[in-house]
Ligand SMILES: [Zn+2]
Ligand SMILES: [Zn+2]
């Protein structure tokens with residue numbers, strides 16, 4: 233497998249001189265199998281450039297598969313700008329957690345409701361289908377075995393473990409750690425006191441995550457905050473690199489990739505984060521990389537040329 | 540009156556080296572009177588940076604007052620809203636002023652939808668700590684916000700309408716006509732020309748290079764030459780090309796400016812993120 237990062241930023245896109253090296257676009261990762269098949273994880277603003285590349289390479293309309301961690305704007309905003317969607321004959325399958333009573337199609341269709349975007353989902357030439365995922369229930373998409381894992385984030389989100397070509401990686405974004413705050417389906421102006429049930433839920437969620445990540449080669453993890461930032465905003469639903477390292481160490485993962493960088497983090501700050509955590513990770517036996525737009529990582533055997 | 544562009548890009552925020560000189564943030568414009576009163580137009584991603592700057596002022600103490608005019612609710616004009624820091628300080632008073640979308644639901648319901656629990660952890664406008672009012676204005680109306688006189692006009696924008704603004708302060712006037720496509724692009728509607736009558740600065744949608752327009756007719760945006768015709772007929776003193784295409788690199792925008800400037804006596808420049816300019 234090979235993964236390519238098209239957007240590594242959290243919350244909102246940040247253009248400007250301070251983000252040219254790590255990139256300013258929001259969450260979107262492409263994975264290719266050795267046989268050249270493609271899976272997209274999250275549809276943030278990075279998806280626009282990915283779509284343009286896929287369209288340039290394609291000789292005929294394609295089927296695209298998109299796994300969504302959740303449907304906050306920074307993870308879906310690229311969908312209306314995914315150029316293959318405007319080619320008739322394209323098929324786009326979207327996989328996501330159903331987070332409320334609404335139908336998934338309404339939530340995704342709502343991104344392009346006419347008040348927000350000039351073309352509605354129904355008017356787009358591609359055909360869409362929607363698949364609900366459930367934590368712990370594996371699905372096969374082409375050569376990829378995908379296992380959704382529940383995460384701790386406002387209104388719910390899921391991580392994905394993806395096995396293919398005899399190797400594995402996981403996408404763990406967005407999530408808070410599993411000790412101070414349990415995210416539910418209401419607004420949190422600040423941390424709430426945890427009940428005994430809440431503490432049990434958090435412990436169970438962390439155990440299930442660590443079981444799910446057991447032995448995974450590479451883990452991409454929401455490390456939005458530096459430790460001092462987390463202390464100020466523990467209820468925002470994001471983690472620090474230290475918290476990610478704890479999880480990766482417990483699950484015996486080889487490599488951690490820092491991801492979902494805070495919009496306020498400049499390239500120079502990210503250089504320091506990258507150097508600091510490379511060293512801290514090495515002490516704990518984990519290779520720590522810091523993702524940037526355009527970064528490509530081989531996972532297990534290298535892929536064949538894209539077909 | 541002073542003006543600063545915080546976001547000049549249309550449709551989609553563009554990061555990277557090729558977009559540094561004009562800037563990659565989506566639309567947001569700040570106006571300041573000589574006495575220090577402030578008015579914003581649109582809340583694209585450019586508003587996030589402006590919001591941080593405002594926090595060094597009365598907005599950090601919950602004593603800020605800010606009116607914001609919205610041209611319409613397409614995402615590139617509101618996507619900075621959930622990240623505009625003055626909203627998160629109790630005591631600030633922020634007025635969001637615009638027309639009800641000409642399609643779908645009301646202005647308030649549309650913004651509520653943007654912050655719906657699926658899409659945003661804010662779970663709705665009521666969770667913004669500041670006092671936020673959503674005020675709708677009719678097309679063709681004139682009203683006052685502290686320091687500024689504002690006149691509105693509805694202009695066609697694809698399948699919907701957007702609101703154009705004429706704004707006067709300190710004896711100077713600007714017009715904002717972003718996101719507009721006239722039925723005949725070389726014969727702009729009188730309502731737009733009238734809105735821009737004798738303004739000191741006209742900010743006009745210039746999403747497409749002139750030669751790209753034919754392919755994109757009907758998408759709701761103007762080629763660069765449309766603003767020229769409005770400026771000439773209205774007697775505008777200066778024209779700012781605005782709402783640049785996400786595909787337009789700095790070099791491409793330079794090219795559009797020089798070709799547009801060659802066809803008119805009205806001084807033309809491309810709006811760029813950056814410093815305050817005197818009107
Ligand atoms: Zn996110
Ligand atoms: Zn626009």
Ligand SMILES: [Zn+2]
Nearest residue numbers: 611613696718
């Ligand atoms: Zn628009």
